[in-house]
Amino acid sequence: MIADRINAATRRIPAWPLYAISVLPPAWFLYQGLTGGLGVEPISALEHELGQLALKMLIAGLCITPLRRFAGVNLMRYRRAIGLIAFFYVVLHLLVWLVLDVGIVSQIWADILKRPYITVGMGAFALLFPLAVTSNNLSIRKLGAKRWRKLHRLAYAAALLGALHFVMLVKGFQIEPLIYMGIVVVLLALRLPLQRVPFLRASG
Amino acid sequence: MAHRWTNTLTRNDVTEERLWLNRRQIMAGLGGMAVAGLAGRAGAAEGLEPNSYEEITSYNNYYEFGTGKDDPARYAGDLTISPWSVKIDGMVDKPGEYGFDDILSKMTLEERIYRFRCVEAWSMVVPWTGFELADLLTMAGVKSGAKYVAFETVLRPDEMPGVRYNVLDWPYVEGLRLDEAMHPLTIMATGIYGRDIPRQNGAPLRLVVPWKYGYKSIKSIVRITLTDTQPPTSWNKANPNEYGFYSNVNPQVDHPRWSQATERGIGGGLFAKRKDTLMFNGYDEVASLYEGMDLTVNH
Numbered sequence: 001m002i003a004d005r006i007n008a009a010t011r012r013i014p015a016w017p018l019y020a021i022s023v024l025p026p027a028w029f030l031y032q033g034l035t036g037g038l039g040v041e042p043i044s045a046l047e048h049e050l051g052q053l054a055l056k057m058l059i060a061g062l063c064i065t066p067l068r069r070f071a072g073v074n075l076m077r078y079r080r081a082i083g084l085i086a087f088f089y090v091v092l093h094l095l096v097w098l099v100l101d102v103g104i105v106s107q108i109w110a111d112i113l114k115r116p117y118i119t120v121g122m123g124a125f126a127l128l129f130p131l132a133v134t135s136n137n138l139s140i141r142k143l144g145a146k147r148w149r150k151l152h153r154l155a156y157a158a159a160l161l162g163a164l165h166f167v168m169l170v171k172g173f174q175i176e177p178l179i180y181m182g183i184v185v186v187l188l189a190l191r192l193p194l195q196r197v198p199f200l201r202a203s204g
Numbered sequence: 205m206a207h208r209w210t211n212t213l214t215r216n217d218v219t220e221e222r223l224w225l226n227r228r229q230i231m232a233g234l235g236g237m238a239v240a241g242l243a244g245r246a247g248a249a250e251g252l253e254p255n256s257y258e259e260i261t262s263y264n265n266y267y268e269f270g271t272g273k274d275d276p277a278r279y280a281g282d283l284t285i286s287p288w289s290v291k292i293d294g295m296v297d298k299p300g301e302y303g304f305d306d307i308l309s310k311m312t313l314e315e316r317i318y319r320f321r322c323v324e325a326w327s328m329v330v331p332w333t334g335f336e337l338a339d340l341l342t343m344a345g346v347k348s349g350a351k352y353v354a355f356e357t358v359l360r361p362d363e364m365p366g367v368r369y370n371v372l373d374w375p376y377v378e379g380l381r382l383d384e385a386m387h388p389l390t391i392m393a394t395g396i397y398g399r400d401i402p403r404q405n406g407a408p409l410r411l412v413v414p415w416k417y418g419y420k421s422i423k424s425i426v427r428i429t430l431t432d433t434q435p436p437t438s439w440n441k442a443n444p445n446e447y448g449f450y451s452n453v454n455p456q457v458d459h460p461r462w463s464q465a466t467e468r469g470i471g472g473g474l475f476a477k478r479k480d481t482l483m484f485n486g487y488d489e490v491a492s493l494y495e496g497m498d499l500t501v502n503h
Contacts, residue, residue: 033474034473034474039262039263039273039274040255040258040259040262040263040470040471041263041273041326041468041470042473042474043468043474043476044326046474100474100475102478103477103478104466104478107463107465107466110463111462111463114458115461115462115463116461117461168461169461170271171271171324172267172271172371172372172442173369173370173371173372173442174271174369174371175369
């Protein structure tokens with residue numbers, strides 16, 4: 001079985017290298033942005049690359065449970081790292097928008113309040129923040145496993161808002177953001193109540 | 205005939221092209237053009253200096269070739285631009301197919317250095333070569349009673365990979381009120397930096413209306429129709445709430461999804477600051493065309 005082989009192969013691989021590796025893509029994009037590799041408008045390009053990176057990591061995080069349930073592949077030990085890396089990318093994306101893209105405090109506030117796609121994006125960030133802060137063993141102990149799991153279901157809403165943020169910002173009818181949204185919706189549908197009981201038992 | 209409008213941006217502003225060419229040769233010698241965006245920009249005065257040829261021709265919105273900014277430069281190469289003709293019809297004295305070379309032989313070409321402001325809140329300064337649309341319309345003979353000019357972009361699915369997707373309702377169409385079309389600022393561009401206009405910028409001829417958002421300046425035109433009714437326009441059809449018929453650059457009227465108060469000049473690199481957007485993109489001389497109109501309603 002492929003699943004057994006993946007499980008055996010990853011058994012001895014710890015999660016911490018993921019944190020180190022996660023710095024490489026943004027560093028690469030930043031280097032490209034500074035040296036012309038992102039084209040003649042590097043600010044939007046960097047912003048979009050980081051946003052897509054964040055969305056991909058949120059989606060990767062949502063894949064862990066279905067992979068185990070439906071394919072028997074257990075990557076649970078990497079889930080925290082994937083979630084924290086997703087948050088790290090969201091923060092970088094947000095920083096590029098705040099500092100490099102807009103850079104005007106009054107306009108930032110006006111945008112957050114007045115522009116629905118920005119409101120939605122900020123909403124996703126706000127939902128992810130408590131998850132990032134509680135992604136440690138101490139928080140699980142303090143909150144209790146049950147409450148902690150409940151809290152971390154906010155990741156579902158955050159992924160939906162993240163994909164919606166992408167759908168809402170494009171001009172005309174474009175396929176790519178709809179594909180992201182479709183993937184998120186399917187991954188969430190796999191968690192519908194019919195299948196929830198084994199999921200709850202299995203996760204943690 | 206032509207030369208009815210005098211440039212406020214001067215010839216001196218174009219020296220950048222020579223600098224850019226030199227720079228490119230040096231870069232090529234060093235084995236890379238990647239740092240072109242960083243070099244030689246320090247002296248740029250208030251963004252009124254034209255963008256480099258590379259900037260103007262590598263960052264384009266031309267959705268018939270894809271929605272990415274680099275898609276047009278990558279995929280427009282297959283577009284056949286010779287032979288080319290423009291059908292001029294509707295309320296004109298001399299309707300017909302006008303060959304591109306025939307048109308050029310009758311027009312006075314001149315250089316116009318214009319600001320170019322995209323609805324997406326970025327901007328460039330482009331040294332166009334072209335002729336006044338008024339001259340072309342006069343050549344065809346505008347009938348009394350005509351009130352609008354409709355334009356259409358070529359539609360060739362075999363040569364335009366982007367039209368496989370219904371991002372917009374193809375072919376791309378645009379329109380102007382007749383007085384806007386006849387204004388001396390309104391030109392049909394056939395060149396950039398004195399060279400033939402590249403395909404990704406709308407070869408072989410495109411409209412340039414510098415006081416309106418870029419999407420009004422329709423590319424690769426194959427048809428011009430004089431009418432007495434307001435013609436449909438592509439972005440307005442796609443989303444009437446976001447894109448009006450007039451589409452004048454107006455810092456006071458935001459796009460529903462983003463502010464139009466500021467813009468970012470292309471070519472400033474990773475740390476470029478936004479600058480204030482000017483009413484009518486700085487072309488105040490057109491204000492009289494809209495006297496008495498509510499520009500929030502007629503956005």
